[in-house]
Amino acid sequence: MLSAKNRLRTSSDFSRTTKTGHRASSQQLVLYFLHHADLPVEPQLGLIISKSIGNSVTRHSVARQLRHIARQHISTFPPHTQVVVRVLKKSESYTEDLTGLMAKAVKRLTETGANK
């Protein structure tokens, strides 16, 4: 699981990341990520799970699994980064999808950072 400092907390963080950030998507997930020097040093991650996924039990269980997977990869993100994961469809396992998307996002972030 992710510790509290690695989680997005406010509504404005979510809207800024989803509206102005970059995107990477798969069949089941969409990953938004934003890198800016004004953001906190620790990488932060937030989840968006709609009611179409299932009832409250299902949504919480999906969120816990995603946080568990994301914990192993959050340290690979560069500092000053915020990430939002949106869940589109219900699935048995999100491990491969999330791992692939996060690797892609990290690759693009480090490339743009190199260009600077």
Added chain:
RNA sequence: AGAGUCGUCUGGGUCAUCGCGUUAUCCCUAUUAAUAGGAAUACCGAGGAAAGUCCGGACUCCGCAGAGCAAAGUGAUGGCUAACAGCCACCCGGGGCGACCCGCGGGAAAGUGCCACAGAAAAUGACCGCCUCGGCUUGCCGAGGUAAGGGUGAAACGGCGGUGUAAGAGACCACCGCGCCGGUGGUGACAUCGGCGGCAAGGCAAACCCCACUUGGAGCAAGACCAAAAAGAUGGCGCUUGAGAGCUGCUCGCUCGAGUCAUCAGGUAGGUUGCUUGAUCGCGCGAGUAAUUGCGCGACUAGAUGGAUGAUGACCCAUUCGCGCAAGCGAUGGACAGGAUCCGGCUUAUAGGGCGACUCUUCUU
């Protein structure tokens, strides 16, 4: 043994590793000196419905001289409770051989309204039929009587039997039903017995309405405290005689330069609090048919806030499937469902399992 009725409990278990949240202890760092951040260790960490948010309260704020209207809700009787639309007991009506179950149970002789389709008529009614009278073309027409019969309908103007009649009819009579009066039993709803009365009384009140009783409003996003920024008020200093800022350990010096500093009230963003020990639960004894309650002893560890429970492994138990005569082996791996101020209820969802009480039938002794 079989068939049933009712109540109640449980809601996979044990262990290990990593991770997350609250609290406590200790250590480190920072300063505003009692807070913040970080690290370690320990303890604890979703439910019987946490759900729906349908009732009732606690708690908080606002309002409030008193009375009435409106609106909403409740509706047999007695009790329990903080309170209730809840619960218990009992009454009444209905169902079952029975254990037991079902019923939003005041008023339809205060008034208004509605009663689909069918049917003559849904409440000032005559379609068929029956009877009487009149007419003639002798089996039809007209006038009238009749709610016993037919047919329609969820429901047809008290039921049934007799007297009676042209035919009929509470027109009259007995029993039942209904209403009133009285006796007895019961706290009471009511039951039962006796007498009298006339047949006046179709259903719907979850149609309006009438009667009785209850209710001030909003809700933890309540409320309380702290309090950025921007704007405001007051005061100090200053506008080339330089306030203040940057460079610096300090002074000098250099550069920028027209506003700047302090206080105040308000209370936005944000934060803290409210926040979990309570009409609490378990056991024993006592009161009560029971709901419930008195006393004594013991127990109590979720408090998150984009919202903490996840991942992996081992064993056991349960389910299902396959192999097998069986023992067993292999695979599968759990119903409904996730706290958000807290309690009492109701309703709805729920795989499987355990326990208790009782009824009926059959057999044996």
